[in-house]
Amino acid sequence: MQCGHCSLGGGGTDRKLAIVGNPNVGKTSIFNMLSGRYAEVSNYPGTSVSIEIAKIHLGELVDTPGIYGFTTGSQLEKITKEYVDRADVILNVVNALTLDKDLVLTRQLIKVAGEKVILVLNQVDNAEQKGISIDCQELSNTLGIRVIRAIATKNIGKEDIYRAIQESSCNLCKACYLRDDSDFNNVNNILERCVTMRNSACHASISQRIDLWLLKPVIGWPVAVAVLYLLFKILGVFISQNVVDSFVSAIDTWYIPFISKYITNLLGSNVFSDMLIGEFGILTMAVKIIVGILLPLITGFYIIMSLLEDLGYIPRLSVITNRFFNAMGLNGNAIIPTLLGFGCGALGTISTRVLETRRERIITTSLISLVVPCAAQQGIIVALLASLNNGYVWFIYIITILMVMILSGSILNMMFGKTHSNFIIDIPPFRIPSLRNCYRKTVYRMKHFILDSLSFFAISSVLITVLHSTGALLWLQAKMSPVVETLLHLPKEFSDIFVMGILRRDLASVGILDMTGLYGNESILNTSQILTAAIVITLFVPCINAIVIILKEMGWKLAFALWGASFAISIIVGATLARILEIVF
Amino acid sequence: MIVVTVVCGYVKSGCMLSCRSLYDLSVGESDRICDFEDEVTADLLTSVGLGVGKIVRCVFKSGTMVITTSYQTIAICQNIARKIYVT
Known part of the structure; x- marks a missing residue:
């Protein structure tokens, strides 16, 4: 079946279907509902900063990053515009609460793409709860496009969207452009026609x-500190002292003797078996680190x-x-x-796309590379410092990292010319976190972490075994x-940590953990050395990935500069701190 | 002209309006948006659903200003808030 207006067939699986909409309206939830796949969903604007693609029976479905319009020319707008231009059908997702x-x-999309646009009115249940009633037929007539009601989190509206996509290339054209342009150009007129509110809906x-x-x-600040404290209690106390301990002892008691015996029987004792089951073996050290230590910490x-993101606490x-930044x-x-x-x-580096200017992106990327420890590294550092049972250690660690952050940020700000950074954010309403979404998001992230880290751990195990x-x-x-x-006042074995740290900082952190004797080995570091080591490795060079x-996002110059700067800063700060700590402790 | 400008507060596109900036709203006070200083600000505000005619209420002000409309809570830095006029 061929349509005279848009020259598209009525069906076909080669069609491009783009999901487009403002940030935080539920585009990714619609994408997940239609494709049956999982892409990350959160309750804050800017969760998706890249494209997600899935093949469905009606064509290729693309989830684009949230944008407000096509006026500022930001990177996210350019990415989305590219897909809008190529799309055969555009699913414009809107939140029924913030029409x-x-x-x-929507108006801009209709001007650009006309009959290709289908309006998906998401979260209609929330709107109805708040006393907002939307006349979809009137809205459809006013805009001249098809309007579908949906509740993505409850899988409602899926079939209607499929049907609308199937019919879009023919029937829609006939129904198109019935609107009166003077009304269409004014959103308030559209709302007056199509939306009714109960009085109670106007109350806060x-x-x-x-x-x-x-x-x-x-x-706000005490609450933020309380949230961080809770995070510390769960990660540093409960998980690192109970869960990790049980995992590590189970691996030491059951798994390592079993696998060592099995591999020795199979291969005998040689360099190859050393790579697999030696001190730094892929099947011993790598498994112990990933499964025993990192998995419980980063799952927590x-x-x-996920809970904080879904709750809407991040905005x-x-x-x-804002003032701090x-x-x-x-x-x-x-x-x-x-x-x-x-x-x-x-x-974190990819998500800097939500920032408006390149200058802001460079400064934020630099700060993330310099001072922000990743989840795995953070979990280990929390466990490391918690094991010292000394409040001052926490104070010194946090103050040092904050000082480096503020100093580096201020220097970068001066380097790129001081300007005022505009801040405006639409704060989403609090939402009770969906346990299903938190579970799916955690599993999704864990899967990526394991796949991502496994190769690095295998490479570093082989590398260290060969070097050894x-x-x-x-x-x-x-x-x-x-x-x-001489500079850091650390034992010579710390050189191994540097080698590991170049590959992955979390791997290096585990090395420090090993040196403290927290999980069985004999400790070769004292309190001031543990603190120095923790700070050096927090500030150390970014992981290879x-x-x-x-390099991909910002270019090789910044990548090289950041690598060199992180190395220099970690050594300078570590050397200074080592001398101060020797006086304190 | 100068006197009228001072009295009215702001001059925009040659027409004088008896407006004040959004940042001049006190906490708890409501007002209607009547104009923006420039197109860039207008675009930025449109992106979060704020346009001329919208009634906003100031709920918090200290460097960053937090305003509410019927369903939205929006935080705006002082710099932008001063470029929005209400009456």
């Missing part, structure tokens, strides 16, 4: 009332982050941290990539001795 805001983009919501308190720094971190945090030429929006950087540096068996590790230790022993992402 006045979302219809601005519970979410707005909570915001009155939470957005004030006097209350990701669960808490509130961006408001109270202003000092570094940034604004509160920088908290989103920074927090995601606490999950993974590479992810060829005597190169001893040579390296001797060569690095001036830096490690983070560098690759920086």
Whole structure:
């Protein structure tokens, strides 16, 4: 079947279907509902900063990043515009609660793509709960496009959307452009025609009332500190001291003797079996680190982050941290990539796309690379410092990292020319976190973490075993001795940590953990050395995968500069701190 | 002209309006948006659903300003808030 207006067939699987809409309206939820796949969903604007593609029976479905319009020319707008131009059908997702805001983009899309646009009215249940009733037929007539009601989180509206896509290339054209242009150009006129509100809907919501308190720094900051403290209690106390301990002892008691015996029987004792089951073996050290130590720690971190993201706490945090980031030429929006950087540096770097200018992106990427430890590294550092049972240790660690952050941020701000960074954010209402979404998000992130880290751990196990068996590790230790022993006042074995740290910082952190004797080995570090080591490795060079992402997003000059700067800063700060700590402890 | 400008507060596109900036709203006070200082600000505000005629209420002000409309809570830095006029 061929349509005279748009020359598209009625069906076909080669059609391009683009999901487009404002940030935080539920585009990814619609994508997940239609494709049956899982892409990350959160309750803050800017969750998706890249394209997700899935093949469905009606064509190729593309989830684009959220944009407000095509006027600012930002990177996200360019990406989305590219897909809008190529799409055969555009699913414009709007939030039924914020139609006045979302219809601005709808109008632009209709001007650009006309009959290709299908309006998906998401979260109609929330709107109805708040007393807002939308006349879909009237809205469809006014806009001249098809309007579908949906509740993506409950899988409602899926079949209607499929049907609308199938019919879009023919029937829609006939129904198109019945609208009166003078009405169409004014969103308020559209709303007056199609939306009715009960009186109670005009009163402040519970979410707005909570915001009155939470957005004030006097209350907002203590709440933020309380959230961090909770994170520490769960990760540093419960998980690292109970869960990790049980996992590590189970691996030491059951798994390692079993696998060692099996491999020795199979291969005998040689360099190859050493690579598999030796001190740094892929099947011993790598498994112990990934399964025994990192898995429980980062699972805990990701669960808490998912809950906070779904609750809608992150945008509130961006408001109270706005002034802090202003000092570094940034604004509160920088908290989103920074927090995601606490999950993974590479992810944090990609999320800087939500920031408006290249200048802001460079400063934020630099800060993430320099001072933000990833989830795995963070979990280990929390475990490391918690084991010292000394409040001062925490104080010194946090103050040092904050000082480096503020100093580096201020220097970068001056280097790129001080300007005022505009801050404006639409704060989404609080939402009760969906346990299903938190579970799916945690599993999704864990899967990526394991796949991503496995190869690096295997490479580093092989590399260290080769260096160890060829005597190169001893040579390296001797060569690095001036830096490690003389400057940082650390034992020469710390050179191994540097080698691991170049590949992955979390791997290096586990090395430090091993040196403290927390999980069975004999300790070779004292309190001041543990603290110095923790700070050096927090500030150390970004992991290889983070560098690759920086290279791709920002160019090789910044990637090289950041690598060199991180190395220099970690040594300078570590050397200074080592001398101060020797006096304190 | 100068006197009228001072009295009225702002001059935009040659027409004088008895407006004040959004940042001049006190906490708890509501007002209607009447104009923006420039197109860039207008675009930025449109992106979060704020346009001329919208009634906003100031709920918090200290460097960053937090305003509410019927369903939205929006945080705006002082710099932008000063470029929005209400009456």
